[in-house]
Amino acid sequence: MSHLHVPDGILPLWLILVGWLATVLMLAVAMHALRGRERARTVPQIGIVSALLIAAMSTEIVPIAYHANLTVLAGIILGPAGGVVAAFAVNLILALFGHGGITVVGLNTVVIGSETVLGYVLFYLFVRLLPRHVGVAAGMATVITLFLSTSLSIGIIALSQINPAEARDMGSLNPHTLSFSNPFKEGVLANRIVTPEQEGGASSTLSLKRFAEAMYALGAIGWTLESLLTGFLVSFVARVRPSLLRQPILGAALAGGDG
Amino acid sequence: MDIATVDYWANAGGSYLHRASPTAKLMAAALGLAAVIVVFNLFLVATVFVLVVALAWRAGIPVRKLILISLYPGVFALLFAMAQFHGDFIIPGTTIAKAVGAASVVVLLIATTPYPRLFAALRPVLPGFIVEVLYVTYRSVFILLGVLSDVLIAVRLRGGFTGRALGRRLQGAAVALAVATLRSFEISERTYAVMQMRGYSGRISGEASGGLHLRDVPLVGAAAAVAGQAFLFRYEWRALNPFSWAPFAAALLVLAVAMLVPRAAVAGGRERPVSEMLRGDAQ
Numbered sequence: 226m227s228h229l230h231v232p233d234g235i236l237p238l239w240l241i242l243v244g245w246l247a248t249v250l251m252l253a254v255a256m257h258a259l260r261g262r263e264r265a266r267t268v269p270q271i272g273i274v275s276a277l278l279i280a281a282m283s284t285e286i287v288p289i290a291y292h293a294n295l296t297v298l299a300g301i302i303l304g305p306a307g308g309v310v311a312a313f314a315v316n317l318i319l320a321l322f323g324h325g326g327i328t329v330v331g332l333n334t335v336v337i338g339s340e341t342v343l344g345y346v347l348f349y350l351f352v353r354l355l356p357r358h359v360g361v362a363a364g365m366a367t368v369i370t371l372f373l374s375t376s377l378s379i380g381i382i383a384l385s386q387i388n389p390a391e392a393r394d395m396g397s398l399n400p401h402t403l404s405f406s407n408p409f410k411e412g413v414l415a416n417r418i419v420t421p422e423q424e425g426g427a428s429s430t431l432s433l434k435r436f437a438e439a440m441y442a443l444g445a446i447g448w449t450l451e452s453l454l455t456g457f458l459v460s461f462v463a464r465v466r467p468s469l470l471r472q473p474i475l476g477a478a479l480a481g482g483d484g
Numbered sequence: 485m486d487i488a489t490v491d492y493w494a495n496a497g498g499s500y501l502h503r504a505s506p507t508a509k510l511m512a513a514a515l516g517l518a519a520v521i522v523v524f525n526l527f528l529v530a531t532v533f534v535l536v537v538a539l540a541w542r543a544g545i546p547v548r549k550l551i552l553i554s555l556y557p558g559v560f561a562l563l564f565a566m567a568q569f570h571g572d573f574i575i576p577g578t579t580i581a582k583a584v585g586a587a588s589v590v591v592l593l594i595a596t597t598p599y600p601r602l603f604a605a606l607r608p609v610l611p612g613f614i615v616e617v618l619y620v621t622y623r624s625v626f627i628l629l630g631v632l633s634d635v636l637i638a639v640r641l642r643g644g645f646t647g648r649a650l651g652r653r654l655q656g657a658a659v660a661l662a663v664a665t666l667r668s669f670e671i672s673e674r675t676y677a678v679m680q681m682r683g684y685s686g687r688i689s690g691e692a693s694g695g696l697h698l699r700d701v702p703l704v705g706a707a708a709a710v711a712g713q714a715f716l717f718r719y720e721w722r723a724l725n726p727f728s729w730a731p732f733a734a735a736l737l738v739l740a741v742a743m744l745v746p747r748a749a750v751a752g753g754r755e756r757p758v759s760e761m762l763r764g765d766a767q
Contacts, residue, residue: 272620
């Protein structure tokens with residue numbers, strides 16, 4: 226639930242543009258950070274981790290339509306720069322399959338990209354505190370990261386309705402045009418989507434409190450499942466292929482194993 | 485989300501839409517999306533959806549499956565729709581319709597355009613590095629989905645995913661994802677070795693996007709007309725809303741014509757609908 230499964234046409238245009246602008250900046254910084262690396266090695270690494278994320282996201286784990294995201298795992302393996310590029314690739318491909326709007330790819334890259342960056346930072350921070358428990362460190366990093374990114378998502382939704390009147394001029398949701406009556410009420414031919422008396426009528430803007438409650442309630446289940454999965458996967462990778470994690474930072478932690 | 489099926493539709497079809505240049509289809513899809521995004525009128529959103537269904541029918545795409553895939557974002561839109569509910573179903577209904585309408589445009593695009601050609605068309609606007617990441621991602625998704633599917637079957641055969649115990653399901657999923665993770669690293673290393681051997685010089689050769697052709701004009705023109713009409717209704721809604729049934733009725737007429745005129749007659753007998761191919765494969 227951390228990323229925005231927001232379909233097209235719901236968020237205001239200015240916010241969508243801000244999301245794309247932020248994504249362009251994030252990608253520019255990431256590309257700059259990756260410029261020194263061997264391209265023939267970096268391209269398949271990022272591409273295949275992105276594919277892993279898509280495969281994980283298309284596999285239902287429990288019968289409540291919950292799927293894993295593995296964004297923190299991607300951050301841990303690829304690092305922040307690679308993680309941001311992977312976030313963009315995953316969002317673009319998923320949007321083409323209707324998993325979130327195509328116009329929201331920018332904002333989703335900001336949210337998921339921040340998950341990979343935060344996940345990376347928090348994981349290596351917790352590994353220093355719990356050097357013998359790599360899996361636990363990954364699980365804790367995942368819970369905190371997903372809580373923060375869910376809050377970021379809610380913040381984005383909150384931003385989308387700060388000033389509906391202003392948003393109207395930018396071509397976004399308009400409380401007037403939204404508050405139309407049933408178009409079939411007076412018959413199909415005589416329908417008036419907005420009646421004159423309704424033009425200044427009830428607001429139909431999003432109830433942020435209701436939205437936040439739903440996001441946190443559903444999100445908490447997802448964070449728990451995701452942290453268990455990520456914790457297991459990181460401790461598994463640390464045992465089987467420790468070279469994939471950053472040895473100099475982990476130091477003796479990996480040598481000592483993990484619980 | 486059935487990635488493999490949609491990929492098959494894109495590669496197996498030979499309709500006008502399949503043959504249109506990816507650049508033209510991207511432009512048409514962008515215009516279609518713009519139309520859905522700018523309007524808040526249920527009739528006009530439905531108009532775009534009906535036109536997409538008509539195009540999908542002409543392209544021989546299994547319409548029922550396309551609609552099912554397009555409904556997927558509607559589930560996520562429900563969350564927003566619920567928050568918008570203030571006693572009137574029309575507002576949340578429009579939100580869901582916009583989600584489904586926009587998704588149908590995008591699904592039609594990818595159902596008629598193979599991904600490598602789509603990525604090639606994106607090359608002028610995206611850095612080469614990212615386009616190459618997209619190519620590798622696309623190629624690897626199918627391999628990893630296959631790996632995940634095999635491991636999940638193995639886990640089921642050994643008693644995993646039985647019953648409703650969350651712990652067992654999670655354990656099974658974790659094992660499957662762990663195997664897929666390891667396999668992905670192997671693929672990454674093998675891809676690196678192959679790229680080195682083939683003398684990778686900073687560009688994975690992809691298909692050319694093809695540019696725009698004269699035959700693409702009707703597609704882009706029609707999409708521009710739909711988008712233009714949407715903008716007109718968006719900004720002159722007070723005057724035009726009473727007539728918003730008209731575009732919807734016209735779209736229904738287009739759908740009826742699309743369904744009644746035999747496909748082979750239009751394409752000179754060259755077309756074989758993807759839906760028929762799927763039936764043939766099943767037999």
